[in-house]
Amino acid sequence: MNHDDRLHLFRELATEVVERDFSGVAETTQISELGIDSLGMLEIIGEMERRLKIRLPDESLANVVTVKNLLEVVAEHQQLA
Amino acid sequence: MTHPVTVAPTLTEAVARLADERVLGFTFVKPDGTERHVPFAELGARAARTARALRDRGVARGERVALVLPDGEDFVRAFLGAILAGAVPVPIYPHLSFKNVDGYHDTLAHIANAAGARFAVVSSATRPFVEPVVPRVAGLLGVGEIDALDAEDALWEPADPGDLAFLQFTSGSTSRPKGVRVTHGNLAANSKAFMLEGLRADPARGDKGVSWLPLFHDMGLIGFVIGPLFTRIPVVFLPTASFVRAPRIWLEAISRHRGTITYAPNFAYQLVTKRVKDRDVEGLDLSCLAWAGCGAEPIHARTMRDFTAKLAPAGFQPRAILASYGMAEATLAITFATGGLRTDTVDARTLEAGSAREAEGGDARELVDCGVVFSGHELQIVDPDGRVLGDREVGEIRFRGPSVSSGYHDEPELTTTTFGGGWLRTGDLGYTVGGRLFVCGRIKDIVIVRGRNFYPSDIEWAVGDLPGVRRGNVVAFGVMVDGEEELVVCAEATESDRAILGAAIQRVVTEQFALAVHDVRLVPQGTLPRTSSGKLQRRKARTLYEAGRLVAREKPAMQEEGPPA
Numbered sequence: 001m002n003h004d005d006r007l008h009l010f011r012e013l014a015t016e017v018v019e020r021d022f023s024g025v026a027e028t029t030q031i032s033e034l035g036i037d038s039l040g041m042l043e044i045i046g047e048m049e050r051r052l053k054i055r056l057p058d059e060s061l062a063n064v065v066t067v068k069n070l071l072e073v074v075a076e077h078q079q080l081a
Numbered sequence: 082m083t084h085p086v087t088v089a090p091t092l093t094e095a096v097a098r099l100a101d102e103r104v105l106g107f108t109f110v111k112p113d114g115t116e117r118h119v120p121f122a123e124l125g126a127r128a129a130r131t132a133r134a135l136r137d138r139g140v141a142r143g144e145r146v147a148l149v150l151p152d153g154e155d156f157v158r159a160f161l162g163a164i165l166a167g168a169v170p171v172p173i174y175p176h177l178s179f180k181n182v183d184g185y186h187d188t189l190a191h192i193a194n195a196a197g198a199r200f201a202v203v204s205s206a207t208r209p210f211v212e213p214v215v216p217r218v219a220g221l222l223g224v225g226e227i228d229a230l231d232a233e234d235a236l237w238e239p240a241d242p243g244d245l246a247f248l249q250f251t252s253g254s255t256s257r258p259k260g261v262r263v264t265h266g267n268l269a270a271n272s273k274a275f276m277l278e279g280l281r282a283d284p285a286r287g288d289k290g291v292s293w294l295p296l297f298h299d300m301g302l303i304g305f306v307i308g309p310l311f312t313r314i315p316v317v318f319l320p321t322a323s324f325v326r327a328p329r330i331w332l333e334a335i336s337r338h339r340g341t342i343t344y345a346p347n348f349a350y351q352l353v354t355k356r357v358k359d360r361d362v363e364g365l366d367l368s369c370l371a372w373a374g375c376g377a378e379p380i381h382a383r384t385m386r387d388f389t390a391k392l393a394p395a396g397f398q399p400r401a402i403l404a405s406y407g408m409a410e411a412t413l414a415i416t417f418a419t420g421g422l423r424t425d426t427v428d429a430r431t432l433e434a435g436s437a438r439e440a441e442g443g444d445a446r447e448l449v450d451c452g453v454v455f456s457g458h459e460l461q462i463v464d465p466d467g468r469v470l471g472d473r474e475v476g477e478i479r480f481r482g483p484s485v486s487s488g489y490h491d492e493p494e495l496t497t498t499t500f501g502g503g504w505l506r507t508g509d510l511g512y513t514v515g516g517r518l519f520v521c522g523r524i525k526d527i528v529i530v531r532g533r534n535f536y537p538s539d540i541e542w543a544v545g546d547l548p549g550v551r552r553g554n555v556v557a558f559g560v561m562v563d564g565e566e567e568l569v570v571c572a573e574a575t576e577s578d579r580a581i582l583g584a585a586i587q588r589v590v591t592e593q594f595a596l597a598v599h600d601v602r603l604v605p606q607g608t609l610p611r612t613s614s615g616k617l618q619r620r621k622a623r624t625l626y627e628a629g630r631l632v633a634r635e636k637p638a639m640q641e642e643g644p645p646a
Contacts, residue, residue: 031179033588038177038595039325039531046326059206061178
């Protein structure tokens, strides 16, 4: 799975979980600009973990600001898996 | 064997009575899924060593100890350690990912100062979020990591029922959280009420709690740590974040551990219905579950019915549904409705006018029966003049009895307003039918989104900071969308600013509150309803919004919708 696939998956899951259209979200977008609350973000992360069969420790998310940051954390843990 | 009917007079005594319990205890599930079981005897012994360590660090009897600990095992050890040292624990929520850290620092500083915290217990994970606030907290002696707070010797300070046990700060989403003063006697009285009288919990019958609720809130802390300690009930704790990411783990834990008691706010039941796959339900056996409690935010009959239907294939018993009403000011529980979901369908129009008449067609509202008060406690519905109202008349709910806390810490005026005259004024509107309580809504306009309380004034203030928005020209309120409360922000703005303001308002609210705005409505100057003195009318704004009458109407095309009625 490459970087574009991860971005695509994030868009798909955000759209599914929050029930709003996130298909055009750029990876430079700050997560706080998405209009998704913290529980919603955890739901999206939970779905990513389920689909990719990975686990992202809470600590790894502490410094995530942009969508790109999140996808980088995901990539890191895919390599570990 | 008859089930237990009494509890220890203090939490300290309750923990001491468990010193012989080497089998039953708390099981902490970690984020990676591993489990650690700590028998009650060991839990108390470890807490006593933490108590000694706190004393060694200079924490005296009666002094406040802030706890910023996301891990359940750490939290329970520090909380009981402070209790056994005769100190007063002050649970504070840990920083949430993706949320503005400055706002968190402000809340932390406010709570620590309002509590007069002398010491803060943190973990290696929370220390970086607490350290920057230390210079802002006058009187703080030090910050210690829980792993280092372990002495060779034990300390067990005795406590009296009238002693302050801990400070429960009410939901941290407001600009000024208040610390509810909960005594040992309050904890004993309420634990006896909900555990023994309400749930008829009995360790001899194999009762066991399963909870993912955060321990820095009353429902998780009193409902699943303190109540079970008073009644020797084992509990399995799951990390809150793990539940939100994968709600099925809650159900799996109940099935695997043969849980009999669980509890959650309405949103969690909705989350399960929405996210748990039917194929994940198939392998579960939930027939063991005697109680699935619901409280802390408005309970929706449809949510509970959908949950019941979803989990029927797993043997979930509809009778387990337990609606309840309570609040931190009453320690935790005020009323329980055992025996399954029951509702009352009332005429929506008469309800708005203060009378809950049974519906006969037309607009109706279905309210959930929250049940009756516990013995030794009393509940009334009163009008604004304090006159006691009869059945089906809507008024403020007030409550008295040994569960009512001793007030707000260091807030004499608020304490008099809320607790004066021998009754707790709940600030909630409701009515009774034959002693059974139905809760209609809040007198003030608190917006509750997924279990978190928001005060519109805080949101309006934040939005008012934006360029293009004038302070005092913004109104925020909650509306019901598919059974869940959602936030709407309406602001007056010039037509040229409107294009960019929508996104800016979404952003500022998400950043400062970690909350999504359901709808931003930008309207021409002078559109929002005001009182004669120029004060915005939130409730009227909401009514106009819900009627579709709060819209931008400057462009001719908009006039096709027709003029306001």
